[in-house]
Amino acid sequence: xxxxxxxxxxxxxxxxxxxxxxxxxxxxxxxxxxxxxxxxxxxxxxxxxxxxxxxxxxxxxxxxxxxxxxxxxxxxxxxxxxxxxxxxxxxxxx
Numbered sequence: 001x002x003x004x005x006x007x008x009x010x011x012x013x014x015x016x017x018x019x020x021x022x023x024x025x026x027x028x029x030x031x032x033x034x035x036x037x038x039x040x041x042x043x044x045x046x047x048x049x050x051x052x053x054x055x056x057x058x059x060x061x062x063x064x065x066x067x068x069x070x071x072x073x074x075x076x077x078x079x080x081x082x083x084x085x086x087x088x089x090x091x092x093x094x
Contacts, residue, residue, distance in 0.1 A: 051080040 004013050046052040066072035077084050
């Protein structure tokens, strides 16, 4: 980072820093592996519940990350089910 601070031109920094390109290439490989793993995970969830095919990856991740809060699915109901915009959740304590 100190090299970048001294020379803000990215092309100059990449040319002068011999170790930067291999590091960036390795980071790209790791990122691609993570993205493939995430895509595979979302695919298994979509196969288990086909209505998830109507959601984008971001929407599905939002639902899956909020599994402890069932009311968090409200914004996505219209995308999953026709003519359903909202459902009423009852407290289990009652």
